[in-house]
Amino acid sequence: MKTASCRVHRQQAISEIDPRIYGSFIEHMGRAVYTGIYEPEHGTADDQGFREDVLQAISDLNVPIVRYPGGNFVSGYDWKDGIGPKEQRPTRLDYAWFSIETNQFGINEFADWAKKAGTSGMIAVNLGTGTPQEAGYLLEYCNIAQGTTWSDLRREHGYEQPHNFKTWCLGNEMDGPWQTCAMSAEDYGKKARETAKILKWVDPSIELVACGSSSRDMPTFPEWDRIVLEACYDEVDYISLHRYYEYEGSQTDFLASFYDLNEFITTVKATADYVRAVKRSDKVMMLSLDEWNVWYRQNMDCKRWEWAPSIAEDEYTLLDALVVGGLLTTIVNNADRVKMACLAQLVNALAPIHTAPNGAVLKHTTYYPFQQVSNFARGVAYRSQLTCEQVTTKNLGSVPALTALTTFDDSTGELAHFVLNTHQDDSVDYQLNLESFGRLQLIDHQVLAGDDPFAGNTFEHPDNICPTQKPIDVQPGEQFAFELPAASWTLLRFKSEA
Ligand code: AHR
Numbered sequence: 346m347k348t349a350s351c352r353v354h355r356q357q358a359i360s361e362i363d364p365r366i367y368g369s370f371i372e373h374m375g376r377a378v379y380t381g382i383y384e385p386e387h388g389t390a391d392d393q394g395f396r397e398d399v400l401q402a403i404s405d406l407n408v409p410i411v412r413y414p415g416g417n418f419v420s421g422y423d424w425k426d427g428i429g430p431k432e433q434r435p436t437r438l439d440y441a442w443f444s445i446e447t448n449q450f451g452i453n454e455f456a457d458w459a460k461k462a463g464t465s466g467m468i469a470v471n472l473g474t475g476t477p478q479e480a481g482y483l484l485e486y487c488n489i490a491q492g493t494t495w496s497d498l499r500r501e502h503g504y505e506q507p508h509n510f511k512t513w514c515l516g517n518e519m520d521g522p523w524q525t526c527a528m529s530a531e532d533y534g535k536k537a538r539e540t541a542k543i544l545k546w547v548d549p550s551i552e553l554v555a556c557g558s559s560s561r562d563m564p565t566f567p568e569w570d571r572i573v574l575e576a577c578y579d580e581v582d583y584i585s586l587h588r589y590y591e592y593e594g595s596q597t598d599f600l601a602s603f604y605d606l607n608e609f610i611t612t613v614k615a616t617a618d619y620v621r622a623v624k625r626s627d628k629v630m631m632l633s634l635d636e637w638n639v640w641y642r643q644n645m646d647c648k649r650w651e652w653a654p655s656i657a658e659d660e661y662t663l664l665d666a667l668v669v670g671g672l673l674t675t676i677v678n679n680a681d682r683v684k685m686a687c688l689a690q691l692v693n694a695l696a697p698i699h700t701a702p703n704g705a706v707l708k709h710t711t712y713y714p715f716q717q718v719s720n721f722a723r724g725v726a727y728r729s730q731l732t733c734e735q736v737t738t739k740n741l742g743s744v745p746a747l748t749a750l751t752t753f754d755d756s757t758g759e760l761a762h763f764v765l766n767t768h769q770d771d772s773v774d775y776q777l778n779l780e781s782f783g784r785l786q787l788i789d790h791q792v793l794a795g796d797d798p799f800a801g802n803t804f805e806h807p808d809n810i811c812p813t814q815k816p817i818d819v820q821p822g823e824q825f826a827f828e829l830p831a832a833s834w835t836l837l838r839f840k841s842e843a
Contacts, residue, residue, distance in 0.1 A: 352778040355781040360726055362680045365685040365686070368467065373444075374444075405716060416469070418439060443650060472556075473516065513553050541553050545580065582631060597769070601741050606672055637688065660699075667833070721836065727752065733747040747765060787817050812836065825837075
């Protein structure tokens with residue numbers, strides 16, 4: 346058995362957590378929309394065709410914001426195709442996923458669906474084939490009350506009240522050669538700035554996200570981010586980051602993904618702060634990690650021009666769930682700069698929720714760490730000072746074997762502590778010092794672990810991998826000891842006795 350300890354001090358707050366760091370993403374991709382969240386023929390569909398079994402699984406996840414409608418999809422999408430009477434909407438070729446888009450689900454359906462799912466929208470505008478003017482018209486359609494062509498058209502379509510979407514993305518991954526109408530950093534920076542001006546003129550209350558590099562692996566990272574921010578620093582509120590991980594043969598490296606994500610965030614912060622210094626600006630640029638997850642890109646084959654193809658339907662393992670837990674610790678531990686983050690995605694396409702067309706809903710392994718953190722890691726994030734062994738990785742050098750996050754919510758008096766033990770063969774004798782929070786009573790102890798890191802959930806065995814509830818057998822106090830199983834993710838919740 347290994348030993349490790351963690352001390353959390355009330356004087357070491359990182360930041361109040363912006364709940365939007367527990368966001369997610371619905372793109373018109375594969376079966377995310379059609380036969381995912383929207384399937385009028387399904388037995389649980391409501392009067393608008395939204396699957397209520399899926400809505401339930403999403404509301405249990407407690408996702409405060411959902412990015413829509415893409416992703417790569419948005420760069421060839423005309424939002425006007427998705428409004429008005431459904432029988433008059435055009436069927437189009439979607440250049441991003443080589444699919445058929447019937448436009449039966451558009452911005453108004455999304456607004457209704459988001460309300461039912463208990464979430465809000467982060468709307469991406471098309472800066473690929475789209476123009477700044479069309480982006481302005483979309484915002485006018487969504488957020489202006491009445492008295493203009495586009496706002497009155499929304500009212501004609503049955504939406505008297507504006508949708509009032511507050512968060513808008515200026516395109517998607519515009520540095521990627523795969524993107525419809527990709528462009529240089531200089532061209533994007535200028536287009537983003539000019540679009541931002543129009544959008545903020547239309548509705549000054551909104552916040553804007555500029556596209557950062559689409560990955561840390563892009564050859565143009567972080568130069569792209571510097572050039573873009575130099576062009577639009579004053580007009581935007583966030584720079585975006587996207588990052589996906591996959592198991593490539595080394596469990597040690599894969600489990601250390603949390604460390605890689607921290608490096609990525611650190612570099613983007615430094616780049617943004619460099620631009621701030623160049624501009625002599627008082628404004629601190631915040632980060633929107635609006636795509637992150639484990640994603641295996643093998644499952645991408647489909648017939649060309651198929652409707653709702655089964656692409657990117659990854660089946661996640663215990664190992665993947667542990668990695669997702671580790672990534673969540675990094676996100677929360679950067680809550681001072683990362684104000685939004687979206688688990689990409691939510692349903693069917695690289696997602697924690699899987700649906701059978703006309704059938705049941707399945708929660709993949711990755712559903713659980715996200716659900717726990719989103720529900721319980723609220724309030725203020727605190728530094729978790731870990732003392733633990735290092736492990737040696739192939740690609741990241743020497744990395745701490747444990748990662749943890751701690752939050753305290755004044756409104757409930759609850760402290761939540763999550764810890765990932767990446768030692769694959771060793772449990773850990775774990776000493777947790779919380780004395781600066783006063784006497785605490787343990788109220789919840791859950792562990793995600795198992796003998797087979799590659800086991801997952803299936804429709805036949807849906808609960809094969811999910812957290813196990815442990816007995817609450819420790820006395821109230823200020824310092825605690827737990828045994829962390831090998832390769833495990835642990836949730837500990839305490840109630841303050843103060
Ligand atoms: O989330 C899947 C895809 O990954 C998104 O469409 C794109 O933005 C990214 O490359």
